[in-house]
Amino acid sequence: MTHKARVTALLTMAFLLSSQLGLALTIDNRAPAADVKMKSVDGRELSITEVAGAKGTLVIFSCNHCPWVKAWEGRIAELGNAYQAKGFGVIVVNPNDTAAYPEDSFQVMQERAKARGFQFPYVVDATSGVARAFGATRTPEAFLFDASGVLVYHGAIDDNAEDAAKVTKHFLRDALEAVATGSRPTVAETKAIGCSIKLRSS
Amino acid sequence: MPTLQRQFRARGNVRLADSKGVWLGRCRAAVCWVAGLMVLASLACGRRTPVSSPATLTPATSADVIQEVERSRGSVVLVNVWATWCTPCREELPDLLRLQRELADRGFRLILVSADVTSQRPAAAALLASQGVGFPTFAKAESDQDFIDGLDTRWSGALPASLLFDRDGRKVAFWEGKASYERLVGEVKPLLDGS
Numbered sequence: 001m002t003h004k005a006r007v008t009a010l011l012t013m014a015f016l017l018s019s020q021l022g023l024a025l026t027i028d029n030r031a032p033a034a035d036v037k038m039k040s041v042d043g044r045e046l047s048i049t050e051v052a053g054a055k056g057t058l059v060i061f062s063c064n065h066c067p068w069v070k071a072w073e074g075r076i077a078e079l080g081n082a083y084q085a086k087g088f089g090v091i092v093v094n095p096n097d098t099a100a101y102p103e104d105s106f107q108v109m110q111e112r113a114k115a116r117g118f119q120f121p122y123v124v125d126a127t128s129g130v131a132r133a134f135g136a137t138r139t140p141e142a143f144l145f146d147a148s149g150v151l152v153y154h155g156a157i158d159d160n161a162e163d164a165a166k167v168t169k170h171f172l173r174d175a176l177e178a179v180a181t182g183s184r185p186t187v188a189e190t191k192a193i194g195c196s197i198k199l200r201s202s
Numbered sequence: 203m204p205t206l207q208r209q210f211r212a213r214g215n216v217r218l219a220d221s222k223g224v225w226l227g228r229c230r231a232a233v234c235w236v237a238g239l240m241v242l243a244s245l246a247c248g249r250r251t252p253v254s255s256p257a258t259l260t261p262a263t264s265a266d267v268i269q270e271v272e273r274s275r276g277s278v279v280l281v282n283v284w285a286t287w288c289t290p291c292r293e294e295l296p297d298l299l300r301l302q303r304e305l306a307d308r309g310f311r312l313i314l315v316s317a318d319v320t321s322q323r324p325a326a327a328a329l330l331a332s333q334g335v336g337f338p339t340f341a342k343a344e345s346d347q348d349f350i351d352g353l354d355t356r357w358s359g360a361l362p363a364s365l366l367f368d369r370d371g372r373k374v375a376f377w378e379g380k381a382s383y384e385r386l387v388g389e390v391k392p393l394l395d396g397s
Contacts, residue, residue: 138360
Protein backbone atom coordinates (compact mmCIF):
# COMPACT_ATOMS: atom_id res chain seq x y z
CA MET A 1 0.00 0.00 0.00
CA THR A 2 1.34 3.48 -0.78
CA HIS A 3 1.97 5.94 2.04
CA LYS A 4 -0.91 8.16 0.89
CA ALA A 5 -3.30 5.24 0.75
CA ARG A 6 -2.19 4.09 4.18
CA VAL A 7 -2.78 7.56 5.67
CA THR A 8 -6.19 7.78 4.00
CA ALA A 9 -7.11 4.35 5.30
CA LEU A 10 -5.99 5.27 8.83
CA LEU A 11 -7.91 8.55 8.76
CA THR A 12 -11.03 6.82 7.47
CA MET A 13 -10.76 4.18 10.15
CA ALA A 14 -10.24 6.85 12.79
CA PHE A 15 -13.33 8.71 11.60
CA LEU A 16 -15.46 5.57 11.48
CA LEU A 17 -14.16 4.48 14.85
CA SER A 18 -14.84 7.85 16.41
CA SER A 19 -18.40 7.73 15.07
CA GLN A 20 -18.82 4.28 16.57
CA LEU A 21 -17.39 5.41 19.90
CA GLY A 22 -19.80 8.33 19.79
CA LEU A 23 -17.04 10.91 19.97
CA ALA A 24 -18.71 14.14 18.99
CA LEU A 25 -17.72 16.35 16.09
CA THR A 26 -14.80 18.53 17.15
CA ILE A 27 -14.34 22.27 16.83
CA ASP A 28 -13.18 23.48 13.37
CA ASN A 29 -14.73 20.51 11.56
CA ARG A 30 -17.44 20.89 8.95
CA ALA A 31 -20.96 19.51 9.33
CA PRO A 32 -21.09 15.79 8.49
CA ALA A 33 -24.08 14.24 6.67
CA ALA A 34 -24.77 17.76 5.42
CA ASP A 35 -26.62 16.65 2.29
CA VAL A 36 -28.94 14.15 3.97
CA LYS A 37 -32.56 15.11 3.29
CA MET A 38 -34.76 15.21 6.37
CA LYS A 39 -38.53 15.66 6.42
CA SER A 40 -39.68 18.88 8.06
CA VAL A 41 -42.94 19.43 9.94
CA ASP A 42 -44.17 21.55 7.01
CA GLY A 43 -43.62 18.67 4.60
CA ARG A 44 -40.42 19.92 2.93
CA GLU A 45 -37.36 17.67 2.62
CA LEU A 46 -34.35 19.67 3.80
CA SER A 47 -30.63 19.11 4.30
CA ILE A 48 -28.21 21.08 6.49
CA THR A 49 -26.55 22.39 3.33
CA GLU A 50 -29.86 23.70 2.04
CA VAL A 51 -30.71 25.60 5.26
CA ALA A 52 -27.18 26.94 5.81
CA GLY A 53 -27.18 30.69 6.34
CA ALA A 54 -24.87 33.46 5.20
CA LYS A 55 -24.02 34.32 8.83
CA GLY A 56 -23.71 30.74 10.04
CA THR A 57 -25.72 27.59 10.70
CA LEU A 58 -27.24 26.30 13.93
CA VAL A 59 -28.07 22.60 14.23
CA ILE A 60 -29.81 21.44 17.41
CA PHE A 61 -30.57 17.80 18.17
CA SER A 62 -33.84 17.76 20.04
CA CYS A 63 -37.04 15.79 20.49
CA ASN A 64 -40.54 15.96 21.99
CA HIS A 65 -40.39 13.71 25.04
CA CYS A 66 -37.30 14.84 26.94
CA PRO A 67 -37.98 17.03 30.00
CA TRP A 68 -34.70 18.91 29.52
CA VAL A 69 -35.82 19.81 25.99
CA LYS A 70 -39.20 20.92 27.33
CA ALA A 71 -37.42 23.11 29.87
CA TRP A 72 -35.22 24.76 27.24
CA GLU A 73 -37.65 24.75 24.33
CA GLY A 74 -38.92 28.31 24.77
CA ARG A 75 -35.34 29.54 24.72
CA ILE A 76 -34.55 27.35 21.69
CA ALA A 77 -37.53 28.90 19.86
CA GLU A 78 -36.51 32.45 20.81
CA LEU A 79 -32.88 32.04 19.80
CA GLY A 80 -33.70 30.09 16.64
CA ASN A 81 -36.27 32.60 15.44
CA ALA A 82 -34.18 35.64 16.33
CA TYR A 83 -30.97 34.46 14.69
CA GLN A 84 -32.69 33.02 11.61
CA ALA A 85 -34.02 36.52 11.08
CA LYS A 86 -30.43 37.80 11.32
CA GLY A 87 -29.20 35.54 8.52
CA PHE A 88 -28.39 32.25 10.29
CA GLY A 89 -29.59 28.92 8.98
CA VAL A 90 -31.42 27.12 11.77
CA ILE A 91 -32.50 23.48 11.83
CA VAL A 92 -33.71 21.38 14.77
CA VAL A 93 -33.30 17.64 14.27
CA ASN A 94 -35.18 14.83 15.99
CA PRO A 95 -33.17 11.59 15.66
CA ASN A 96 -35.14 9.45 18.09
CA ASP A 97 -36.65 6.02 17.55
CA THR A 98 -40.39 6.75 17.43
CA ALA A 99 -41.23 3.06 17.82
CA ALA A 100 -39.64 3.10 21.27
CA TYR A 101 -40.76 6.65 22.06
CA PRO A 102 -44.15 7.33 20.42
CA GLU A 103 -44.21 10.84 21.88
CA ASP A 104 -41.44 11.65 19.38
CA SER A 105 -43.79 11.03 16.44
CA PHE A 106 -43.99 13.34 13.46
CA GLN A 107 -47.47 14.45 14.45
CA VAL A 108 -46.34 15.53 17.91
CA MET A 109 -43.37 17.29 16.28
CA GLN A 110 -45.82 19.28 14.15
CA GLU A 111 -47.92 20.15 17.22
CA ARG A 112 -44.84 21.15 19.19
CA ALA A 113 -43.40 23.34 16.42
CA LYS A 114 -46.71 25.11 16.11
CA ALA A 115 -47.21 25.51 19.87
CA ARG A 116 -43.70 26.90 20.32
CA GLY A 117 -43.86 29.13 17.27
CA PHE A 118 -40.83 27.63 15.51
CA GLN A 119 -40.13 29.70 12.40
CA PHE A 120 -37.33 27.31 11.44
CA PRO A 121 -37.53 23.68 10.27
CA TYR A 122 -38.03 20.87 12.82
CA VAL A 123 -36.98 17.75 10.94
CA VAL A 124 -36.85 13.98 11.31
CA ASP A 125 -33.50 12.18 11.18
CA ALA A 126 -35.18 9.07 9.83
CA THR A 127 -32.32 6.62 10.38
CA SER A 128 -30.60 8.49 13.28
CA GLY A 129 -27.69 8.60 10.82
CA VAL A 130 -27.20 12.34 11.08
CA ALA A 131 -27.01 12.13 14.88
CA ARG A 132 -24.49 9.28 14.55
CA ALA A 133 -22.41 11.26 12.07
CA PHE A 134 -22.31 14.24 14.45
CA GLY A 135 -21.58 11.99 17.43
CA ALA A 136 -24.52 13.63 19.18
CA THR A 137 -25.50 11.76 22.33
CA ARG A 138 -28.15 13.81 24.08
CA THR A 139 -31.08 16.16 23.62
CA PRO A 140 -30.87 19.05 23.50
CA GLU A 141 -27.40 19.38 21.98
CA ALA A 142 -26.40 22.38 19.87
CA PHE A 143 -23.81 22.61 17.08
CA LEU A 144 -23.07 26.11 15.73
CA PHE A 145 -21.15 26.54 12.48
CA ASP A 146 -19.75 29.92 11.43
CA ALA A 147 -20.19 31.68 8.09
CA SER A 148 -17.45 29.55 6.53
CA GLY A 149 -19.12 26.36 7.74
CA VAL A 150 -16.77 25.23 10.52
CA LEU A 151 -17.90 24.23 14.01
CA VAL A 152 -17.22 26.99 16.53
CA TYR A 153 -19.57 26.07 19.39
CA HIS A 154 -20.87 22.73 20.62
CA GLY A 155 -22.96 21.96 23.69
CA ALA A 156 -25.60 23.35 25.97
CA ILE A 157 -28.19 26.09 25.51
CA ASP A 158 -27.21 27.75 28.82
CA ASP A 159 -26.31 26.79 32.39
CA ASN A 160 -29.77 26.40 33.92
CA ALA A 161 -32.39 24.07 32.49
CA GLU A 162 -34.78 24.45 35.39
CA ASP A 163 -35.10 28.24 35.54
CA ALA A 164 -34.55 30.70 32.69
CA ALA A 165 -34.45 33.54 35.19
CA LYS A 166 -31.50 31.97 36.99
CA VAL A 167 -29.26 31.53 33.94
CA THR A 168 -25.83 33.02 34.57
CA LYS A 169 -24.13 31.81 31.39
CA HIS A 170 -25.99 32.16 28.10
CA PHE A 171 -23.68 29.82 26.21
CA LEU A 172 -25.54 29.52 22.91
CA ARG A 173 -26.76 33.10 22.80
CA ASP A 174 -23.24 34.40 23.39
CA ALA A 175 -21.86 32.06 20.73
CA LEU A 176 -24.47 33.22 18.20
CA GLU A 177 -23.71 36.86 18.99
CA ALA A 178 -19.98 36.28 18.49
CA VAL A 179 -20.49 34.55 15.15
CA ALA A 180 -22.96 37.25 14.04
CA THR A 181 -20.22 39.84 14.51
CA GLY A 182 -17.63 37.67 12.77
CA SER A 183 -15.78 36.56 15.94
CA ARG A 184 -15.16 33.15 17.53
CA PRO A 185 -17.17 32.28 20.64
CA THR A 186 -14.99 32.54 23.74
CA VAL A 187 -16.53 29.37 25.16
CA ALA A 188 -16.41 26.68 22.48
CA GLU A 189 -17.60 23.52 24.23
CA THR A 190 -20.01 23.03 27.11
CA LYS A 191 -21.88 20.15 28.66
CA ALA A 192 -25.27 19.70 30.27
CA ILE A 193 -27.40 16.88 31.60
CA GLY A 194 -29.87 15.67 29.00
CA CYS A 195 -31.79 12.67 27.72
CA SER A 196 -29.76 10.15 25.77
CA ILE A 197 -30.60 10.11 22.07
CA LYS A 198 -32.70 7.04 21.34
CA LEU A 199 -30.88 5.90 18.21
CA ARG A 200 -32.87 3.75 15.82
CA SER A 201 -31.21 0.37 15.40
CA SER A 202 -29.36 0.35 12.09
CA MET B 203 -74.02 -27.13 76.20
CA PRO B 204 -72.59 -27.77 72.68
CA THR B 205 -68.93 -28.82 72.75
CA LEU B 206 -67.64 -25.77 70.85
CA GLN B 207 -69.23 -23.28 73.23
CA ARG B 208 -67.80 -25.18 76.19
CA GLN B 209 -64.33 -24.90 74.66
CA PHE B 210 -64.66 -21.17 74.11
CA ARG B 211 -65.97 -20.73 77.64
CA ALA B 212 -62.92 -22.61 78.93
CA ARG B 213 -60.51 -20.51 76.91
CA GLY B 214 -62.09 -17.34 78.15
CA ASN B 215 -61.50 -18.47 81.72
CA VAL B 216 -57.85 -19.10 80.98
CA ARG B 217 -57.48 -15.59 79.55
CA LEU B 218 -58.85 -13.96 82.65
CA ALA B 219 -56.52 -15.96 84.81
CA ASP B 220 -53.29 -15.13 82.86
CA SER B 221 -53.95 -11.87 80.98
CA LYS B 222 -50.34 -10.67 80.68
CA GLY B 223 -49.10 -13.90 79.24
CA VAL B 224 -52.01 -14.06 76.87
CA TRP B 225 -51.46 -10.49 75.64
CA LEU B 226 -47.80 -11.24 75.00
CA GLY B 227 -48.89 -14.28 73.12
CA ARG B 228 -51.38 -12.25 71.11
CA CYS B 229 -48.73 -9.60 70.30
CA ARG B 230 -46.34 -12.31 69.24
CA ALA B 231 -49.03 -13.82 67.06
CA ALA B 232 -49.86 -10.45 65.54
CA VAL B 233 -46.20 -9.78 64.77
CA CYS B 234 -45.91 -13.21 63.21
CA TRP B 235 -48.96 -12.56 61.05
CA VAL B 236 -47.68 -9.17 59.90
CA ALA B 237 -44.20 -10.52 59.26
CA GLY B 238 -45.62 -13.45 57.39
CA LEU B 239 -47.80 -11.22 55.25
CA MET B 240 -44.86 -8.95 54.52
CA VAL B 241 -42.72 -11.89 53.51
CA LEU B 242 -45.48 -13.13 51.24
CA ALA B 243 -45.93 -9.66 49.80
CA SER B 244 -42.23 -9.24 49.19
CA LEU B 245 -42.02 -12.66 47.60
CA ALA B 246 -44.93 -11.75 45.39
CA CYS B 247 -43.33 -8.45 44.47
CA GLY B 248 -39.99 -9.99 43.59
CA ARG B 249 -38.45 -9.29 46.99
CA ARG B 250 -38.97 -5.53 46.65
CA THR B 251 -40.68 -4.35 49.79
CA PRO B 252 -41.39 -0.64 49.62
CA VAL B 253 -39.81 1.20 52.52
CA SER B 254 -42.17 3.26 54.60
CA SER B 255 -40.04 6.38 54.87
CA PRO B 256 -38.75 7.70 51.55
CA ALA B 257 -34.99 7.63 51.17
CA THR B 258 -33.53 11.10 51.62
CA LEU B 259 -31.13 12.15 48.92
CA THR B 260 -27.96 13.73 50.23
CA PRO B 261 -26.85 16.70 48.09
CA ALA B 262 -23.49 15.97 46.53
CA THR B 263 -20.99 17.56 44.19
CA SER B 264 -18.84 15.39 41.93
CA ALA B 265 -16.04 15.76 44.52
CA ASP B 266 -18.41 14.46 47.20
CA VAL B 267 -19.24 11.45 45.05
CA ILE B 268 -15.57 10.70 44.48
CA GLN B 269 -15.02 10.99 48.23
CA GLU B 270 -17.78 8.42 48.80
CA VAL B 271 -16.01 6.11 46.37
CA GLU B 272 -12.75 6.57 48.27
CA ARG B 273 -14.49 5.89 51.58
CA SER B 274 -15.58 2.55 50.10
CA ARG B 275 -12.07 1.40 49.27
CA GLY B 276 -11.98 -2.34 49.65
CA SER B 277 -15.29 -2.65 47.86
CA VAL B 278 -16.08 -2.60 44.16
CA VAL B 279 -18.14 0.53 43.57
CA LEU B 280 -20.59 1.35 40.82
CA VAL B 281 -21.70 4.99 40.59
CA ASN B 282 -24.89 5.40 38.56
CA VAL B 283 -26.29 8.81 37.59
CA TRP B 284 -30.02 8.71 36.87
CA ALA B 285 -33.13 10.88 36.94
CA THR B 286 -36.84 10.29 37.40
CA TRP B 287 -37.49 11.73 33.94
CA CYS B 288 -35.07 9.41 32.26
CA THR B 289 -36.90 6.34 30.93
CA PRO B 290 -33.85 4.10 30.37
CA CYS B 291 -32.66 5.05 33.87
CA ARG B 292 -35.92 3.85 35.41
CA GLU B 293 -35.73 0.66 33.32
CA GLU B 294 -32.20 -0.04 34.50
CA LEU B 295 -32.81 0.64 38.20
CA PRO B 296 -34.33 -2.75 39.15
CA ASP B 297 -31.30 -4.53 37.63
CA LEU B 298 -28.89 -2.27 39.51
CA LEU B 299 -30.75 -2.94 42.74
CA ARG B 300 -30.80 -6.67 42.07
CA LEU B 301 -27.03 -6.57 41.58
CA GLN B 302 -26.63 -4.65 44.81
CA ARG B 303 -28.75 -7.12 46.78
CA GLU B 304 -26.95 -10.13 45.35
CA LEU B 305 -23.39 -8.86 45.68
CA ALA B 306 -23.42 -6.60 48.76
CA ASP B 307 -22.01 -9.34 50.99
CA ARG B 308 -19.14 -9.86 48.54
CA GLY B 309 -18.04 -6.24 48.85
CA PHE B 310 -20.05 -4.43 46.18
CA ARG B 311 -21.48 -0.97 46.69
CA LEU B 312 -23.97 0.87 44.51
CA ILE B 313 -23.87 4.68 44.67
CA LEU B 314 -26.98 6.20 43.08
CA VAL B 315 -26.86 9.90 42.17
CA SER B 316 -30.01 11.62 40.98
CA ALA B 317 -29.49 14.38 38.45
CA ASP B 318 -33.06 15.56 38.83
CA VAL B 319 -33.66 19.28 39.17
CA THR B 320 -34.28 20.38 42.78
CA SER B 321 -38.06 20.56 42.40
CA GLN B 322 -38.08 16.90 41.33
CA ARG B 323 -36.10 15.58 44.29
CA PRO B 324 -39.19 14.51 46.26
CA ALA B 325 -40.29 12.48 43.24
CA ALA B 326 -36.84 10.91 43.10
CA ALA B 327 -37.02 9.99 46.79
CA ALA B 328 -40.49 8.50 46.32
CA LEU B 329 -39.39 6.44 43.32
CA LEU B 330 -36.43 5.02 45.24
CA ALA B 331 -38.65 4.21 48.23
CA SER B 332 -41.10 2.38 45.96
CA GLN B 333 -38.18 0.29 44.69
CA GLY B 334 -37.24 -0.65 48.25
CA VAL B 335 -34.08 1.45 48.41
CA GLY B 336 -33.20 1.90 52.05
CA PHE B 337 -29.52 2.79 51.67
CA PRO B 338 -28.24 6.37 51.37
CA THR B 339 -28.30 7.90 47.89
CA PHE B 340 -27.30 11.29 46.51
CA ALA B 341 -28.56 14.20 44.46
CA LYS B 342 -26.45 16.40 42.19
CA ALA B 343 -25.84 19.74 43.89
CA GLU B 344 -23.48 21.34 41.43
CA SER B 345 -23.71 22.98 38.00
CA ASP B 346 -24.12 20.47 35.17
CA GLN B 347 -20.80 21.33 33.55
CA ASP B 348 -18.75 20.97 36.76
CA PHE B 349 -20.58 17.82 37.83
CA ILE B 350 -20.17 16.13 34.46
CA ASP B 351 -16.48 16.94 34.03
CA GLY B 352 -15.81 16.27 37.72
CA LEU B 353 -16.97 12.67 37.31
CA ASP B 354 -15.56 11.96 33.85
CA THR B 355 -14.48 14.22 30.99
CA ARG B 356 -15.59 11.55 28.53
CA TRP B 357 -19.18 11.93 29.73
CA SER B 358 -21.38 14.09 27.50
CA GLY B 359 -24.06 14.56 30.15
CA ALA B 360 -26.47 12.02 28.71
CA LEU B 361 -28.28 9.81 31.23
CA PRO B 362 -27.90 7.17 32.48
CA ALA B 363 -24.17 7.21 33.09
CA SER B 364 -22.18 4.66 35.06
CA LEU B 365 -18.68 4.62 36.51
CA LEU B 366 -17.06 1.47 37.88
CA PHE B 367 -14.26 1.46 40.46
CA ASP B 368 -12.18 -1.52 41.59
CA ARG B 369 -11.38 -2.37 45.23
CA ASP B 370 -8.41 0.03 45.12
CA GLY B 371 -10.68 2.94 44.15
CA ARG B 372 -9.35 3.01 40.59
CA LYS B 373 -11.85 3.91 37.89
CA VAL B 374 -11.84 0.97 35.49
CA ALA B 375 -14.90 1.60 33.32
CA PHE B 376 -17.30 4.33 32.25
CA TRP B 377 -20.34 4.03 30.03
CA GLU B 378 -23.38 6.02 28.97
CA GLY B 379 -26.72 4.38 28.36
CA LYS B 380 -28.71 1.60 29.94
CA ALA B 381 -26.88 -1.64 30.77
CA SER B 382 -28.57 -5.01 30.96
CA TYR B 383 -28.28 -7.15 34.08
CA GLU B 384 -25.99 -9.51 32.16
CA ARG B 385 -23.68 -6.68 31.20
CA LEU B 386 -23.60 -5.35 34.77
CA VAL B 387 -22.70 -8.77 36.11
CA GLY B 388 -20.05 -9.13 33.41
CA GLU B 389 -18.45 -5.84 34.41
CA VAL B 390 -18.66 -6.20 38.18
CA LYS B 391 -18.02 -9.87 38.94
CA PRO B 392 -14.43 -10.07 37.59
CA LEU B 393 -13.53 -7.16 39.87
CA LEU B 394 -15.00 -8.93 42.89
CA ASP B 395 -13.21 -12.19 42.11
CA GLY B 396 -9.93 -10.72 40.96
CA SER B 397 -8.90 -9.00 44.18
